[in-house]
Amino acid sequence: MITTLHPNAAPEMQAILVVSFGTSYAETRAKTIDATETRIAEAYPGYDIRRAFTSKMIIKVLRDRDGMMVDTPEEALKKLYEEGYSKVIVQPLHIINGSEYHDTLVVCEKYRRGFSQFSVGTALLNSTEDYRQVCEIFMKHSPSLNPGEALLLMGHGSVHSANAAYPALDYTFKQLGYADVHVGTVEGYPELPEVMALMAPKQYRKIYLMPLMLVAGDHAQNDMASDEEDSWKTLLEAEGYAAEPILIGMGEMPEIQDLYVTHLDQAMARLAGVND
Ligand code: CO
Numbered sequence: 001m002i003t004t005l006h007p008n009a010a011p012e013m014q015a016i017l018v019v020s021f022g023t024s025y026a027e028t029r030a031k032t033i034d035a036t037e038t039r040i041a042e043a044y045p046g047y048d049i050r051r052a053f054t055s056k057m058i059i060k061v062l063r064d065r066d067g068m069m070v071d072t073p074e075e076a077l078k079k080l081y082e083e084g085y086s087k088v089i090v091q092p093l094h095i096i097n098g099s100e101y102h103d104t105l106v107v108c109e110k111y112r113r114g115f116s117q118f119s120v121g122t123a124l125l126n127s128t129e130d131y132r133q134v135c136e137i138f139m140k141h142s143p144s145l146n147p148g149e150a151l152l153l154m155g156h157g158s159v160h161s162a163n164a165a166y167p168a169l170d171y172t173f174k175q176l177g178y179a180d181v182h183v184g185t186v187e188g189y190p191e192l193p194e195v196m197a198l199m200a201p202k203q204y205r206k207i208y209l210m211p212l213m214l215v216a217g218d219h220a221q222n223d224m225a226s227d228e229e230d231s232w233k234t235l236l237e238a239e240g241y242a243a244e245p246i247l248i249g250m251g252e253m254p255e256i257q258d259l260y261v262t263h264l265d266q267a268m269a270r271l272a273g274v275n276d
Contacts, residue, residue, distance in 0.1 A: 002114035008084030009116065015048040015085050016040060016264065019073050019104050020093040022053030023217035024061040032215045032251025036093060039257040040264060048085075052076040054100045073104050077111040089271060091121040091264045093214050093251065098123070098160040121267035124250075124259060125165045131172040137255040138210070139178060141248060148205040150180040152195065154224045154232060155212040157188020166190070169212070180204070183212060184232075186223050192232055196239065206242040209233060216249040 018037050023029050033051075041049045052073040053059050062068040071079065073090070080088055090108055094101045101123050112118045125131055142151050155166045167190065170183035180202070184195040199207075209232055211220035224232045225245030236243040250256045 002081060002111050004113070005086065005116060006081050006084055006114065008082075009086045010084045011086050011116070013048075013083070013085040014046065014087035015050055015080055015089075016044055017050045017052060017073070017076050017080065017088060017090045018093060019052045019054060019076075019090060020214060021100055022055045022058035022062075022070065023215040024058050024065070025215065025217045025221070026066075028216045028220075028247075028249050032249040033093065036214075036251045036257045036260055039254070040091065040261060043261045043264070047089075050076050050080065054104060073107045074110075077107065077114075081111060081114040086115055087117040087271075088115045089119050089121065089264065089267050091260060091267065092123055093260060094123040095155065095212065095214065095250070096123050096125050096158065096160075096162045096165040098158040098162040098165075101162075102160070117271050119267040119271040121260075121263040124256070124263070125169065126263070130259065131169055132176065133255070133259055134169065135173050135176050135178065135181075137253055137259070138173075138181070140255065141253050142210060142246065143208055145180050145208075148203070149208065150182060150199060150202065150204045150206070151208045151210065152199075152232070152236075153181070153183045153210050153212040154220065155183055155185040155188070156219065157185025157191075159188070163188040166212075186219050192235060196236075204241060206244065207236055209236075209243060209245040211247070211249060214249055214251045216247040216252075220245075220247055220249070 020033050037049055052071045059070050092101055092104055108120050157163055166183050166185050173181040182195050184190050184192050209224050233243045233245055
């Protein structure tokens with residue numbers, strides 16, 4: 001636990017630490033994580049932008065396979081502290097305020113008092129307005145649905161209580177009038193069979209699949225879109241649906257990048273004491 005400012009702390013040194021789960025898929029990483037970091041850098045030109053990934057497994061793959069070094073949130077905060085930064089805002093790019101997000105908060109608590117100004121932004125799905133905006137953004141970036149067609153989003157899912165965000169987002173789509181948009185998860189609730197049971201009475205012909213994830217990485221490419229026997233595409237086709245995967249990570253959508261900037265703005269406002 002850090003309890004005091006570093007002796008080198010300089011008032012003009014300010015940084016934004018962008019934290020994401022990470023991905024070892026370079027192509028989607030450039031379009032999503034890099035692009036969001038660039039968008040944040042444009043919105044906050046006076047700040048140094050740093051990166052951390054929460055997945056130690058991905059950090060290891062990148063180091064061993066690509067010689068690419070990425071910090072954990074703890075390593076990144078330690079460096080910022082030792083380099084004498086005095087103002088630090090951490091903006092996670094997680095979708096829900098789940099276990100990855102809360103692990104990040106725990107690390108942030110260890111370093112909070114090492115900076116004269118410090119704040120942490122929320123994950124993407126935080127306020128009711130966030131849910132509405134995410135629905136509308138998906139409707140802009142997905143094919144317009146003809147009768148007999150549906151859009152099914154693949155969220156990650158979690159054992160954390162924040163998993164409730166996924167059925168809440170499904171509800172929000174319906175409440176906004178998008179009756180044929182459905183949300184499922186790979187590792188949480190609802191899973192594909194549960195969503196399929198709810199879709200069955202609608203007798204869809206065709207189902208578009210999109211990841212409800214920052215990146216179109218391992219889960220999107222393998223568990224959602226591949227021809228493997230247990231992919232969502234394969235399982236839907238086995239039930240007689242035409243299935244068309246769309247491999248766009250949410251981080252590619254400019255409006256999602258802007259929503260993260262909005263969350264960063266909110267974290268900045270807390271830092272400045274506007275909401276105190
Ligand atoms: Co996973």
